[in-house]
Amino acid sequence: MNTYEMSISRLQAAKEHLAGGVASSLRASMKPTPLYAESAKGAHIRDVDGNEYIDYLLAYGPLILGHAHDGLTENVIQAMRNGYTFGLQHDGEIKLANLLAEVLPCAEKVALSGSGTEAVMLALRLSRAFTGKTKIVRFHGHYHGWSDSIFTSFPSSDMSQKASTGEAAKIPPGTFGQSENSLEDIIILPWNDPKALEETLRKHCHEIAAVITEPVMCNSGCIQPLPGYLEQMRKLTEELHIVMIMDEVITGFRLSLGGAHGRFGILPDLVIIGKAMGGGIAISAVAGKAEIMKLVDDGKVSHLGTLNGNCVSTAAAIATITQLSANNGAVYNQMEELFVELAEGIRLLLGKHRIPGIVNQIGPVFHMMFTDALEVNDFDTFNKRDSAKYTHFAELMLEEGVLLRPNGLWYISTAHQKSDIEATLHAIDRALIHL
Numbered sequence: 001m002n003t004y005e006m007s008i009s010r011l012q013a014a015k016e017h018l019a020g021g022v023a024s025s026l027r028a029s030m031k032p033t034p035l036y037a038e039s040a041k042g043a044h045i046r047d048v049d050g051n052e053y054i055d056y057l058l059a060y061g062p063l064i065l066g067h068a069h070d071g072l073t074e075n076v077i078q079a080m081r082n083g084y085t086f087g088l089q090h091d092g093e094i095k096l097a098n099l100l101a102e103v104l105p106c107a108e109k110v111a112l113s114g115s116g117t118e119a120v121m122l123a124l125r126l127s128r129a130f131t132g133k134t135k136i137v138r139f140h141g142h143y144h145g146w147s148d149s150i151f152t153s154f155p156s157s158d159m160s161q162k163a164s165t166g167e168a169a170k171i172p173p174g175t176f177g178q179s180e181n182s183l184e185d186i187i188i189l190p191w192n193d194p195k196a197l198e199e200t201l202r203k204h205c206h207e208i209a210a211v212i213t214e215p216v217m218c219n220s221g222c223i224q225p226l227p228g229y230l231e232q233m234r235k236l237t238e239e240l241h242i243v244m245i246m247d248e249v250i251t252g253f254r255l256s257l258g259g260a261h262g263r264f265g266i267l268p269d270l271v272i273i274g275k276a277m278g279g280g281i282a283i284s285a286v287a288g289k290a291e292i293m294k295l296v297d298d299g300k301v302s303h304l305g306t307l308n309g310n311c312v313s314t315a316a317a318i319a320t321i322t323q324l325s326a327n328n329g330a331v332y333n334q335m336e337e338l339f340v341e342l343a344e345g346i347r348l349l350l351g352k353h354r355i356p357g358i359v360n361q362i363g364p365v366f367h368m369m370f371t372d373a374l375e376v377n378d379f380d381t382f383n384k385r386d387s388a389k390y391t392h393f394a395e396l397m398l399e400e401g402v403l404l405r406p407n408g409l410w411y412i413s414t415a416h417q418k419s420d421i422e423a424t425l426h427a428i429d430r431a432l433i434h435l
């Protein structure tokens with residue numbers, strides 16, 4: 001039996017001066033307790049009680065090269081020796097912008113920020129300035145960061161709302177402290193519903209500045225777009241002078257070097273990237289059409305941030321993208337093959353143990369859930385999964401030496417090996433006996 005005593009006592013100590021005891025509210029939900037890390041390398045992490053885990057949480061997504069990657073670490077140290085941040089311009093910014101323009105199909109120009117939330121804020125602002133309109137269409141079950149203008153709680157209180165077609169009741173704030181009116185420019189729609197999309201966009205096109213979508217609904221079940229759905233979104237937004245924003249904070253540099261838009265061959269107007277872009281160092285970007293990004297060139301749209309484009313983050317992003325690009329992005333096949341093997345193995349084990357469940361996978365990310373549904377292709381079905389059972393499963397997996405996100409989303413890194421996948425499948429086989 002693992003013990004978690006050190007983590008439990010660290011949490012008590014942290015609570016004295018650290019609000020909530022954790023640095024991001026979501027992390028408080030881990031059972032049996034939020035863990036304290038001691039060290040990590042590659043695909044493996046060790047907590048302060050000496051428990052060791054194969055890591056599929058991967059810091060909620062950014063660690064695409066695994067923990068403490070040698071090349072990335074070297075590049076960051078080298079950059080730091082030369083100065084962390086100047087408040088002046090430096091060559092790393094130019095190099096990174098050129099690299100992004102090279103690998104992201106939609107990136108004619110880019111703007112650098114520090115987090116996904118900030119990049120979303122910029123993309124919304126650009127859309128409003130470009131179109132002269134104010135409303136933003138977003139979807140049930142998607143997450144776009146925690147800024148007041150778009151946050152509907154995470155994991156989504158929007159989950160309990162009825163789908164709106166534009167004229168429905170006011171959307172309630174996602175958290176105490178958010179103004180009652182902060183979401184009045186948001187229209188919230190069911191995703192993967194071509195009819196609702198077309199009706200709403202046609203009816204309200206005179207006031208809609210942008211449609212923002214996760215290209216794959218990674219935050220709620222890793223649900224893929226219906227065939228033709230994103231293409232329809234592209235066509236309609238183009239026709240109706242609405243900016244199409246793909247929020248690729250999860251899928252960027254994860255589904256492929258060119259993100260989901262590269263993988264699917266769809267060119268949105270703006271793309272938001274974060275997480276994997278810096279391999280675990282804070283950085284994000286908005287990338288997109290020059291005619292929209294030009295609003296930043298002209299100084300018409302303010303894009304601010306003291307630490308934007310700092311030397312540490314740009315060095316990390318350059319190193320990460322360079323690593324991922326080597327041998328024509330061969331690591332993507334490697335990650336995908338391993339994750340297909342893992343997902344297939346999990347499905348077989350669920351069958352063996354007669355436990356109803358689903359694994360929704362696309363490339364190096366999947367969502368595992370316990371549900372009686374035969375497939376989970378929409379948010380309502382996803383919402384009916386047994387999330388408490390999964391949280392219990394994640395706790396059992398800790399005992400078996402595997403670290404999982406308690407909500408069911410799994411990530412893989414380039415550091416994971418076949419032996420990790422095999423060990424994980426054995427661990428699942430043992431854990432499912434107790435479920």
Ligand SMILES: Cc1ncc(COP(=O)(O)O)c(C=O)c1O
Pocket residue numbers: 115116117118120143144145146214219247248249250274275
């Ligand atoms: C799709 C999506 N957009 C935006 C964000 C916000 O990014 P950050 O946590 O870096 O602010 C997240 C975070 O999980 C996300 O999944």
